[in-house]
Amino acid sequence: MAHSNTPTLSHTRGDDSAHQHTHPLVGHLVPIWLFMAVGGTLLMLTVITVAVRYIDVGEFNIVIALGVAAIKATLVALFFMHLRWDRPFNLLVFLASIVFVILMMSFCMMDTAQYRSQQFVGNAPDVESTLQSNAPGAPVARFKPYTP
Amino acid sequence: MTTLPNTQGAPVDDHHAHDADGAHAHDAHGEHAKYKFLQHHFETPAHQFDSAKLGMWLFLATEVLFFGGLFVAYAVLRARFPEVFTYSSHYLNTLMGGVNTCVLILSSITMALAVRFAQTNKKNAMLICLVLTFMGAVGFMVIKYFEYSHKIHENLVWGKSFYVPPESEEGQAERMILEKPLPSAPAALLVVNPATDAVPTLVTTPVVEASAIKAASSAPKGLATARQEAKAEHLPVAEHDLALAHPTLHLADPKMPANSHMFFAIYYCMTGLHGIHVLAGMVMLGWLIWRGARGDFNSNYFTPVDVGGLYWHIVDLIWIFLFPLFYLIH
Numbered sequence: 001m002a003h004s005n006t007p008t009l010s011h012t013r014g015d016d017s018a019h020q021h022t023h024p025l026v027g028h029l030v031p032i033w034l035f036m037a038v039g040g041t042l043l044m045l046t047v048i049t050v051a052v053r054y055i056d057v058g059e060f061n062i063v064i065a066l067g068v069a070a071i072k073a074t075l076v077a078l079f080f081m082h083l084r085w086d087r088p089f090n091l092l093v094f095l096a097s098i099v100f101v102i103l104m105m106s107f108c109m110m111d112t113a114q115y116r117s118q119q120f121v122g123n124a125p126d127v128e129s130t131l132q133s134n135a136p137g138a139p140v141a142r143f144k145p146y147t148p
Numbered sequence: 149m150t151t152l153p154n155t156q157g158a159p160v161d162d163h164h165a166h167d168a169d170g171a172h173a174h175d176a177h178g179e180h181a182k183y184k185f186l187q188h189h190f191e192t193p194a195h196q197f198d199s200a201k202l203g204m205w206l207f208l209a210t211e212v213l214f215f216g217g218l219f220v221a222y223a224v225l226r227a228r229f230p231e232v233f234t235y236s237s238h239y240l241n242t243l244m245g246g247v248n249t250c251v252l253i254l255s256s257i258t259m260a261l262a263v264r265f266a267q268t269n270k271k272n273a274m275l276i277c278l279v280l281t282f283m284g285a286v287g288f289m290v291i292k293y294f295e296y297s298h299k300i301h302e303n304l305v306w307g308k309s310f311y312v313p314p315e316s317e318e319g320q321a322e323r324m325i326l327e328k329p330l331p332s333a334p335a336a337l338l339v340v341n342p343a344t345d346a347v348p349t350l351v352t353t354p355v356v357e358a359s360a361i362k363a364a365s366s367a368p369k370g371l372a373t374a375r376q377e378a379k380a381e382h383l384p385v386a387e388h389d390l391a392l393a394h395p396t397l398h399l400a401d402p403k404m405p406a407n408s409h410m411f412f413a414i415y416y417c418m419t420g421l422h423g424i425h426v427l428a429g430m431v432m433l434g435w436l437i438w439r440g441a442r443g444d445f446n447s448n449y450f451t452p453v454d455v456g457g458l459y460w461h462i463v464d465l466i467w468i469f470l471f472p473l474f475y476l477i478h
Contacts, residue, residue, distance in 0.1 A: 024267035025448040026197040032264065039257035043250055046471075050246050053476040065472035072468045080260045081461045082454075087198060090205040097209035101216030108220045112227050119228065123407065130308035 028085040038079045045072050185449040197451055204455040208462050211425075215466050218418050222473060225414055229407050236411035237477035239304055239398070241295065245475035248291050249467060255284025256464045259457045266440070266450035274453070275440050281460065282433045285426050292423055299412070304398065306416055310409035313399055415474055422470060425463050432456050 023029065049068045057064070078084045083091045123131060180186050183193055190196035226233050262277035299305070303312060398404055436456050439445065445453055 022267075022269045022447040024450065026194045027267065027450075027454065029267055030260070030264060032261065035257055035260050035264070039253060042253045042256075046246065046249050046253065049472055049476060050242065053242070053472075053478060056478060061476075061478040062472075065476050066469075069469050069472050073465050076256065076461055076465050076468070080256055080464075081458055086201065090201060093202070093205045093209050094212070097212040097216075101213060101219065104216060105220045105223055108224055109227065112224050116228075124308075126308045127311065127407075127409065130311045 028082070030079070030082070030085075034079060038075050042072050042075060183448060193448065197454075200451045200455055201458075204458050208458060211462055211466075215418070215421070218414070218421065219469070219473075222414050222418065225410050229405070229410055231405045232408050232411050233477055235403065235405055236408050236415075237474065239299070240415075240475050242475045244291055244295055245471050248288055249471045251284050251287050251291070252464045252467050255281045255288075256461055258284065259460045263450065263453050263457045266445045266453040267447055269447045271440065271443065271445070274445065275437060278433060278437045278440060278453075282430060282437065285430045285433065288426055289423065289430075292419070296416075302398070304412055305409075306413035307409060310412060311399065418470055419474070422463070422466055425466070429460050429463050432459060 045068050049065055052064050052068075053061070077094065083094065179192055180188060186193055186196060190199065258277045258280040262274050262281060265271075265274035265277060303309060398408070433456070436453055439452065
């Protein structure tokens, strides 16, 4: 009978208009405070990441930076992208894509490590010719130290 | 994969059967009559919504792999030239990158809110949130424009153009250094002091020897070690990075390692591709704003807003990884 999209209110609690809120026909409603909490956490983690950059922990800098980024990504995926309440298959699709990226990266890094000794030293031909014409001797430092 | 239950109980390919018991045909047709947005090849709105979401997640998986390839390229290049990344990352402005990150996170919040307001029939609030998300995207691209234009002006670009001195006044000063014969010790370094209206002044400063910078093929110790070695030899060293203080002199900078152009190559590839995705997201948001203003979205049908939000969150997610990899290299 009805040929329109406009929904009727499916939940009304008496006549209290403050309590009326429409439920979506499909899917799940996330409370606003949760969005704000997750967003605030993300901003805080950003500040932490930038602050850690100025602290020297040697090898662990990139581990910490990427670790914090992974936590932020998890928060975005679970709450903003709704995976927390969604069909598990969507999460499986997303995780599978990450698994394949990790697979690709592992093999490429193994290759890089294996053939490090056979890698070319120096510049590509185009870069080399530009260097000769514009900056002879650059970019390797050309100056000698001051010896009195 | 779970299949949705066939609530009608009727054969799925027989929705318009006009059998003696008209109840089946009426029920099957009823949903489609009730919801104009429900397409004929889906049984219920929940079926259609789930399919749309799955389709978007499959596309996002391809996006992850799209950027994944570039992340692998980054990893290979950084394993090959760590000193290049340590040095060249000083040319990037961490503050601008951090502000961009916060802008994208805020736009993700407003996008998620827009989905919620669509779900609860609050059309005006939804439109406001979509417009705020769009403005976040615009802000991101504006900051990116300033970053890129500054770098391109200084010839911090990819490939061999990196080694061509820029046409600016500082570039001419560079060209003067590079073309004239080098004096023996004490070495002279042409310095542009921004405090004195860009009038170059000659400063006689002993600089770090070339061999102190490890070659690219061996295991480099990086910029910090070079500075420590200089300090150990009681040579005066700039308090902050030379590159940061005098960003135009990358060609005359004795500390610049070989193959530094590779950093900017991968930088422009990844952030440029991400920027293109932000632009595509802006087009998508404009379309959602137009349709939303037209009144297409409500608590029954908000799917385009939802899947559009998924795309926008992936764009934010990718930037969350790009930011530490380029701007926060120690």
